[in-house]
Amino acid sequence: MIRAVLFDLDNTLVDFLRMKTTSVDAAVSAMIDAGLPMKKTNALKILWELYDDYGIEYGEILQQFLRKVLGRVDYKILAAGIIAYRRVKAGFLEPYPHVIPTLLRLKEKGYLLGVVSDAPRMRAWLRLAAMKISDFFDVVVTLDDSGKQKPDPTSYSIALKKLGVKPDEAVFVGDNTNRDIAGAKKLGMTTVLAKYGEWSKPGKNAKKPDYGITDIARLLDIVEGLK
């Protein structure tokens, strides 16, 4: 008997990577327009290397970038980059197609819904608010709530406990086999791999998900079929 559906956030509910690449692209163009003396391809290469070093959620990446390529922070160039980044980000923070109707149908059927994300708390909530889907979720567990990243079971367990649901009464939906799926499987949840976004092909030794979906709308049939 399935009672709850838990979701990863980035690249499962929101097309995070598209938002990030488009925003970074806009930021680099704007910085060049503001006087950054570099070729765009070269600037993008260095910027993505910095994201690899500092992490994709690092908030002062453009400052680091300017220190690296100019030896100092030029505030005219920095401000142009930040404004362009924010404008594009605001436009691209959209849920994948069929996310909202699917969440709505699941709520109508009485399922509890949750988010289990490795994003920092403030950023996870900002993304939910920007997409106007905060209200759908009965629980939201972020990196700051658990202190542990998936596949560690802590975040999942916090979410299940708050909902009063056992692992075998819950479905987990995520795009990353080694993190989302592996962790949920370890606890005994039913697992669904989101293959409509930036999902990574699982390696040979990866845990197989119970289901794979290329459209989140398919989730409803899967969950209802498990009843």
Next chain:
Amino acid sequence: MIRAVLFDLDNTLVDFLRMKTTSVDAAVSAMIDAGLPMKKTNALKILWELYDDYGIEYGEILQQFLRKVLGRVDYKILAAGIIAYRRVKAGFLEPYPHVIPTLLRLKEKGYLLGVVSDAPRMRAWLRLAAMKISDFFDVVVTLDDSGKQKPDPTSYSIALKKLGVKPDEAVFVGDNTNRDIAGAKKLGMTTVLAKYGEWSKPGKNAKKPDYGITDIARLLDIVEGLK
């Protein structure tokens, strides 16, 4: 012989107060929509009192507000407020009517242009970038560059020195008599009071500006008349 025109930023080039009041209004509505159990008028009153205490540029005002009224930060409510605030702010960060053509005409005539602002450096540059007017200015001096607020002469002096211009060769345009006008007058600059925005009526003992304008487009005639 006038060679340079220096401008205050907030409420002189950008309609800062309109942006702020509209953004704060949107943030409060969104927080109530996200579950804040308060009347809007009451929430707005408390929030503006906090701005009085913490300063209009304080960046974590919604966190402080939630701590005050709920005893804790509710991230769902906070995120809804921040997203609404940012969206409205992005739309309202516009120069006053005739700012861009006036700056352009002044540049065409060969005048050096500058900004002297009491805003923090990053915020001043973000506002210039958002309005797409950074390129017009030969010098931008912010609170972080001088460490002093107007009417202290430090910021004005830094700007004039960078431009290589004497005070009597410069015009200063600002909305605040006691700060913008008083400081510029002390140094011997020609002063223009921007009366088209949120200007404050000067007190009895206030220094009188040399000119008052209700449309920034009038500036061109004044500056050309001083040649």
